[in-house]
Each structure stands twice: as C-alpha cells, then as structure tokens.
Amino acid sequence: MQFLLALPALLAALNAHTALAASVIRDYTLDIVNGPVSPDGFTRIGVLANGTFPGPVLTANKGDTLRVLTDGSMRLSTTIDFDGVFIDTDNIYNEGSPFVTTCPFGPNTSYTYELPLGSLLLQLSAYSQLSVQYADGLRGPVIIYDPEDPQADLYDVDDESTILTVADWWHNTSTSGLASYMATQIIPVSDSGLFNGAGRFQGGPLTPYAAVSVTPRTRYRFRLINMSARSSFTVSIDNHTLTVIETDGVATVPIEVDVITLHAGQRYSFVLTANQPVANYWINAILSGGNPSHNANLNATLGRGILRYEGAPDAEPTTPITNGPPDPGPGALAESNLRAPTPDFNLTFLTFMAVNRTVWEINNVSYIPPHVPTLVKILKDGASTEADFNKSENTFVFPANKVIQVTFPPDPTDELHPFHLHGNNFWVVKSNDSDVINTVNPIRRDVSAMGNGGTILRFTTDKPGPWFFHCHIFYHFAAGLGSVILGGPDQTRQQVHPPSAWEGLCPAYDALPPALQ
Structure with missing residues (x-):
C-alpha cells in the first residue's frame, strides 16, 4: 500500500454541509441483550439490539440529530459504530471505534451517541465494532433521508419497506469462531446467508423466506446493505432490471444492471420498476465467503427472498431456484463503470x-x-x-x-x-x-x-x-x-x-x- x-x-x-431549518432530534434506545435468535431456523444465543436480528431500523432526515441511547445487560462490553455517518471532528468521540476514538462500555451501563447529520444522504450498517462481536447479531440498518433528494424523480417509493439487507450467519459464537481462526488461520465459513434477516441452512427447517411487496407500475428505490461479518453477496431479481443510483450514500450516474455484487460493509441504492406480470419472483442473494467444504450447513443458494406483486399468492415462486445472472457477466455491475454526477x-x-x-x-x-x-x-x-x-x-x-x-x-x-x-x-x-x-x-x-x-x-x-x-x-x-x-x-x-x-x-x-x- x-x-x-x-x-x-x-x-x-465537496464537503459543504447545509443546515436544514426543519431539523429535529431523533431519539432511539438500543437495549443490548443476550437472547435467543433463530433467523435460519437454528436457535442460538446472540448479542441483540432490542432482542431482534437485524436490529431495529434507525431513520432520520438530512440535517437532523440522531441520538442513540445504548443500554442493557450483556456478557461482554461493546461499542457502537455508525458506518457511513461522517461526523465532524468536534464530535469524533461519538464515532464509536473501540480503542481508536473511545473505550467500550460494560454490562449494565449505558452511553448516548449524539450525531448531528449535517447534509448527509446515506444508508449504512451499524452497530458493534468490538472484536468480531458483530457476527453475534449486533447489527442493523440506519437510513438518513433527504427531503429534497435531487434523485427523487427517479422513483415513487422509498421507505422502510424498501430496505434490503443481506448477512452471513453463524450457529457458533464469535468468540469460538475467532479462537478457531487464530489457531488455524482459516476463517470460519458461515452456516447460512440471510436476506432481510431470514434464510435456511442445508438440512434445516423450511424457514419462511422474507417477502418484499410491490405494486404494479410503481418505481421503488431499494436500499441494499451487506451487513456481513465476512461474506460477499451477489444479488439479482428474476426478470427485473436494477438501476443503480447510489454507492455507500453518494449519488452516482444511473446505470442499468441485472446483478450486483457487494462486499462486506458495502451499500447500494437501485431503482426497480414493477413492470412484470403479477406473480412471485426470486430475489437471489448468493453468498460467497470461504470454502463451502469447511461447513456442510452452508448452501449458498438458500439465502434468498421473494419479490411479491400485489395480488400474487402468499407462496414461493414456482420458477426454478437459480444463482441469477453471472458476475462477471455482460449485465453485472462493475465498480469501475460507476461515475460521479x-x-x-x-x-x-x-x-x-x-x-x-x-x-x-x-x-x-x-x-x-x-x-x-x-x-x-x-x-x-x-x-x-x-x-x-x-x-x-x-x-x-x-x-x-x-x-x-x-x-x-x-x-x-x-x-x-x-x-x-x-x-x-x-x-x-x-x-x-x-x-x-x-x-x-x-x-x-x-x-x-x-x-x-x-x-x-x-x-x-x-x-x-x-x-x-x-x-x-x-x-x-x-x-x-x-x-x-x-x-x-x-x-x-x-x-x-x-x-x-x-x-x-x-x-x-x-x-x-x-x-x-
């Protein structure tokens, strides 16, 4: 390097921040606990915000102040990092990087993060940044909207229903996984991949796939977040084109693709027009992260979801399960083809x-x-x-x-x-x-x-x-x-x-x- x-x-x-007159303080409380969780049908104890995985969606508008109280009881200490919130220097102590900008806080204590959001427009993944605790479930989306979004003419709907997450998931704890890695230098392979917090593992129960509802002839801005601790995901939606308009919270010149590969921590916005016959369509979220022979539970094709048109039955698509279009391939998103406006x-x-x-x-x-x-x-x-x-x-x-x-x-x-x-x-x-x-x-x-x-x-x-x-x-x-x-x-x-x-x-x-x- x-x-x-x-x-x-x-x-x-490039870095001007414009204050908005209508800014408000958005208060959230994250109660961080150890509790049972089973996103792929296997129950384990995870480190969870408000008892859920993914954690609750935190939303605010450009110019607001996001104030997050972290509180609760857990076995280990933690600290919360808000990837993509580019706070100013005078507030760097709330940035959340353990042993860089702060010390962690321990069980039965609390800390309030106060984050003025300036003119940011972004989507990101929070939370834990301490060791590999993130893999135990302390992760969730944060979305900051722009009421005057210059790209607003490209879509009709942009709300919590259009937030999409992909994530890898382990049945063992992060502490045992890290110990195994340090002893062997082989990163543990996840047991499953999840789409919007749901998935399946090989031989496991038929956990319902997460469904995303759309109305015909409507344009949706989907905000896609890879909340993985390790894995990349290749995402496509059968019979639909994806128009990428943003990377990691920054607007790009729109580009049409049929498949997006995003690495751990990356985020994209894409516009999808619901212009197909009323039916259920597979959302392919294919995990890539290590040698599958290292974990027989992993079937990379099972971390998928369903795009469900209004009027379609509450059922899985009748079409075959595939990996979607190839990446690299003629319709794949290449980072080098993205351009600033x-x-x-x-x-x-x-x-x-x-x-x-x-x-x-x-x-x-x-x-x-x-x-x-x-x-x-x-x-x-x-x-x-x-x-x-x-x-x-x-x-x-x-x-x-x-x-x-x-x-x-x-x-x-x-x-x-x-x-x-x-x-x-x-x-x-x-x-x-x-x-x-x-x-x-x-x-x-x-x-x-x-x-x-x-x-x-x-x-x-x-x-x-x-x-x-x-x-x-x-x-x-x-x-x-x-x-x-x-x-x-x-x-x-x-x-x-x-x-x-x-x-x-x-x-x-x-x-x-x-x-x-």
Missing part, C-alpha cells in the same frame, strides 16, 4: 510514502488495539507524530487539509479485502476490477475491495482526527489488517472537547474484570 500526499482542490464545495477534483502530488501490504499486515505491521485509545493519547498526552504511538497501532500521521492517495498493489494471494475508512469517504480512482485510472469523475464511497487487480483511493484530511482504516472482514481486522489515519493532531486538540460521559468510559472499562471486557 502506498500513500501519496497532495494539496486539496475544490474541498469547500460531476467532476470532483484536479490534484498535484507533492510527496509519497511507500507501504508494502501482505495478508493480515499493513507495512509489515499487524494492528493491535492499544490499551489507551488513539484519541485519548492525542488529547491527554499530546501525541502528534507516528513515534508517539506504539508500532502495533499502525498510525499514519498527515497534515490537516491535504488529499491523500492510497495505492494498493495487486495482491498475489488473490484475497479480496473490502477496505473501509471511518468518518470519511474516498474517491475510487482505480477499481480492483479494471485497469482504468479515472481522475475526472470517480465515484466516492467508503468501502472498496482490494485484490489481485490493484486499487487506488484518494481521500482528504479536511476533518482532523484519528480515523480507523481497515478490512471490513471482521476476522481479518481482528487478526491485524487495520490502521489509523490521523490528520492534523494539533487541529484535533483545538476542536475536540469531549463531555464527562466520554471521559468516564476508559476508567470504567479498565475497572471491569477481564471476563466482562
């Missing part, structure tokens, strides 16, 4: 720093979470240079208000790593699936795959602070495939003034017995 440092261009226009930047490079990447390492360093969070070191200890952090923290320090280019050379192991940047998104100058370098109108998103094709990203340090940059396969980043991007440490100290509730998190966490951490 290489970092290139450049002067910013057009940053004010307008040109974004024109940069001049100044210097560079080489970073070699190997599997589970960045710059030959495996990331190990520090005992004292990065933000605490910056605010309390005056940490300002890379030498002020442990080598294993893998913290890269840059000046504020610069544009950084990150180059991932081709990975000879042919692993796909969906890399995610917290607090910011990036321009995908070169996608892994193409040799084309696009510096005119590349898309902006916050998760993009690194693999054997090589990838080039650019992002800005116009929001000072430490931001986690890691592989979104939770087992990979738990084993070291992570880093911290720190922009403007001096500016961070000037802008960040946490409340006493945040100040008390680390002492309270440190006082917990190890079994509760």
